[in-house]
Every structure is written in structure tokens, then in C-alpha cells.
Amino acid sequence: MSDQKELEKELAAKEAVKSVKQSQIVGLGTGSTAKYVIIELGKMVKDGLKIQCIPTSTKTAELATSYNIPLIDINTVNHIDVTIDGADEFTKEKMLIKGGGGALLREKIVASLTKEEIIIADASKKVDKLGKFTLPIEVIPFALNYVQHQIVSLQGKGKLRMNNNKPFLTDQQNYIIDSDFGLIDNPRVLAEKLNQIEGLVAHGLFIGLAARVIMGVGDSVQVFN
Numbered sequence: 001m002s003d004q005k006e007l008e009k010e011l012a013a014k015e016a017v018k019s020v021k022q023s024q025i026v027g028l029g030t031g032s033t034a035k036y037v038i039i040e041l042g043k044m045v046k047d048g049l050k051i052q053c054i055p056t057s058t059k060t061a062e063l064a065t066s067y068n069i070p071l072i073d074i075n076t077v078n079h080i081d082v083t084i085d086g087a088d089e090f091t092k093e094k095m096l097i098k099g100g101g102g103a104l105l106r107e108k109i110v111a112s113l114t115k116e117e118i119i120i121a122d123a124s125k126k127v128d129k130l131g132k133f134t135l136p137i138e139v140i141p142f143a144l145n146y147v148q149h150q151i152v153s154l155q156g157k158g159k160l161r162m163n164n165n166k167p168f169l170t171d172q173q174n175y176i177i178d179s180d181f182g183l184i185d186n187p188r189v190l191a192e193k194l195n196q197i198e199g200l201v202a203h204g205l206f207i208g209l210a211a212r213v214i215m216g217v218g219d220s221v222q223v224f225n
């Protein structure tokens with residue numbers, strides 16, 4: 001990973017944490033960009049910020065705990081004030097592909113409960129059309145073959161994500177099918193079609209969920225509202 005990309009991620013994270021206020025419930029994203037948010041919030045908590053956080057993965061929970069960031073159970077809240085998460089691709093309309101790190105299901109649930117979902121990214125994540133990054137689709141193992149056929153019937157090519165010669169398992173013990181639909185002309189329509197498939201528990205198209213995208217670019221940030 002280039003130093004420039006890391007700097008852009010860090011700048012975006014530093015800008016995003018300015019939205020976190022005293023006593024808020026905060027969703028914590030997953031991935032190498034969201035990591036910078038955890039580092040910043042760790043410093044802010046040390047300096048007296050009182051927040052309660054909801055992690056989107058076990059990995060994020062572990063990282064947050066290592067920075068003494070207080071965590072709470074998502075089932076104890078009815079809303080989340082602000083969530084800061086990364087993305088694999090985004091457009092200027094704030095449509096996203098997420099799930100490269102395999103946390104898409106929890107990330108989508110957290111985003112759905114969130115009043116202000118802030119996405120942070122380095123400049124390489126901005127695209128005119130989604131779909132160069134293969135779309136992660138989380139599926140219950142029982143439905144793997146069925147969902148793979150449904151992806152083909154939608155003109156996609158799905159590949160089961162592997163880890164050490166075994167299927168990659170999500171935090172929910174599901175599989176991921178990384179799916180190539182080419183450049184996606186209408187993400188909303190594809191999302192609706194995928195939502196109809198039984199056994200498919202989440203796909204990485206996040207549409208209408210992000211309130212803002214903060215992109216690090218060079219030594220500054222650009223915000224998409």
C-alpha cells in the first residue's frame with residue numbers, strides 16, 4: 001500500500017471524526033481505512049470523549065477494545081447517531097460497493113440504523129460507474145449453489161471467496177460470492193433483483209445509505225454531500 005493512499009485514508013478519517021460528539025452512539029466500520037477512525041477515536045476517548053460504540057465486525061471489536069473504546073450490544077439501541085466506515089468503490093452520487101473485507105452484512109445493518117452514515121476513502125476508490133470491484137454477496141452455505149445460478153441468470157459471474165483452501169467464513173459463518181456484473185449501469189435495479197433471491201443475506205451495493213463521502217486526495221479532503 002502506497003504511503004500516499006495511507007495518508008489520504010488518515011486525512012479522511014481525521015475529518016470524519018469531527019462529526020462525533022459527546023454522548024453519541026457511534027458505529028465503527030471495518031477495514032484498513034476505518035482503522036484510522038478507531039485510532040483517532042481512541043485518542044479522543046483518552047482525552048475525555050464519552051461515546052458508546054457498535055463495531056461492524058469481530059476484528060473491529062478487537063481493535064476498538066485495544067484502544068479502550070467502549071462497546072455496546074447493537075440489540076440495546078434503536079438508533080446509531082453516526083457511523084464512519086470505508087468502501088471499496090463509490091460514485092459522486094454516494095452509491096457504494098462494500099464488503100471487500102467480508103463485513104457487509106453487519107455494515108449494512110449498522111448503516112440502516114444510523115442517522116448519519118459517513119464513508120471515508122482514499123482517492124483510488126472513486127469511480128464513475130460501480131462494478132470494476134467485484135460485488136461481494138453473502139450467502140448462507142445451504143443456498144450456495146442456488147444463489148450462484150441466480151447470479152448467472154442476472155448475467156453475473158460469481159466466485160466463492162476462499163481462505164487457506166477453504167471457503168472464507170463471515171462473522172455469521174456465511175460464505176461470500178465475489179460477483180462480476182461488469183460495469184453496473186443501474187445499481188438500484190441490480191440491488192432490487194438481488195434482494196429477491198432466497199438464501200442471499202446481503203450484497204455489497206449500498207444505495208441511499210451514505211449521507212456523506214469524505215475522500216482524502218493528495219494532502220486535503222473532498223466531501224461529497
Ligand SMILES: O=C(CO)[C@H](O)[C@H](O)COP(=O)(O)O
Nearest residue numbers: 031032033086099100101103
Ligand atoms: O466494506 C468493507 C469491509 O467489509 C470495507 O469498508 C471495504 O472493504 C474497504 O476496506 P479498506 O478500507 O481496507 O479498503
